[in-house]
Amino acid sequence: MGRSAPYVRWLGVSALILMAAGSYVGLFVVGADVEMGEVQRLMYVHVPAAWTAFVAFFLVFVGSVLYLVQRDSRADRLAVASAEVGVVFITLTLATGMLWGKPTWGVWWTWDPRLTTTALLLAIFVGYLAVRGFADDPERRARWSAIVGILGFIQVPIVYLSVVWWRSLHQPPSSPRSVGGDIYATWMLNFAAFLLVFAYLAARRSRLAKLETELEARLAYD
């Protein structure tokens, strides 16, 4: 019961292999950026982690909408699994961002729009999981967290824009440097790896959700 279907296990193995490949390339193969030095290697994982976190967040939104429309527990499982795994990736995005920021800017934190929005995104995810933790009735839990998930998703672009404007009061927005083919390829490799990792972990988390629901139902039956 606790074991997942074979295809999930293969998913996990592929994810592991691809992630190893991505780390190897990022650490040893791609040349360190001439301007920014070794620390730039963190960008090879920080950016894909951020993209994966946004995919996770989008899936929370999709699951939430589908649940409210269809009231199908599969949609609810998609939402909660994406949220929990999403928290992992958001936290990694923040951590790698800060680890890059310290040697680069000399400080652990700046009120950079993307970093700030990522931190608020974490707060929104945590809020979503907290709602689920504090609601006992399964239907209400699914419904309320779905509403929170949808509202949270809508908040993010508005928050991002406001923080960009807020920061532009004090500094001009940094112009993005054009990115070389090597870097782009490494981003894509790690993004693919993280997506597979996300899919594997979400599938497992979804299975856990299914078992927990069954357990709840049986315990209520007693």
Added chain:
Amino acid sequence: MPGRIAAIVWKDLLIEIRTKVSFHSMLAFAALVLFVFSFAIGPDTPLLRRIAPGLLWVAIAFTGLLSLNRTYQSEEAAGGLEGLRMAPGDPRAIYLGKLVGNLLLLLALEVVLFPAAAVLFHVELAPHWLPLAAVAVLGTLGFSIAGTFYAALTLHLRAREIMLPLLLIPALVPPLLGAVNATRIVLDGGGPGDAATWVRLLVAYDVVFFVVCTWIFPLAVEE
């Protein structure tokens, strides 16, 4: 439906006018918040003057948060939300009625709090009172729209007192930034053009959240 909304607003308003409990305690709390911040930051008057808009809106937000907890309290005590909900007609009337009630209460608070902050932080209000009022309404509206909604959503959650701020505060970042910066620009003597970006942010936020929250409210309170 307008009739139901008006009825809800009027009922809550009557309770408030008769007891004045909420308003007085909110006012005291808001003033205390301003004092606490001033003590924490220090008597550096130019500094306080510079951050006055921020302090003011944080005080409004915290006070509003506390008063939100009581939004549906009178209904809860009398088992009333069920009654309101089962009455024929759109449950959205409940949301809109409570929204207007919260808005009016906070605006009444601000009528006193803005001058109080002006006194404490050596800020000139009088020449700018009209644009200031406009910003105050837009910002308070944003707070009330999101706050009234999340208050209903978290009504039956365990640990409700922490869940409401936890969910609401990220949602309040845009209107907070908009209100604080627009207030600061207005107080510095800027014209409507300078504050335009922030006003646009406030209006966009208010419109988007009003539409979404009103639309989805029945799902939040359904049995």
Added chain:
Amino acid sequence: MNGYVAAGYGLIWASVLWYAWRLRRRLATTAQKLSEAERRNE
């Protein structure tokens, strides 16, 4: 290797492996409780 880079990559690997392991534990525990509940229901 740069210490920050090592910390970053290390953190990613540690988190992913830790979370996968946690899921495995939670799945095992829940599956066990479910079996017990099923047996009792009979």
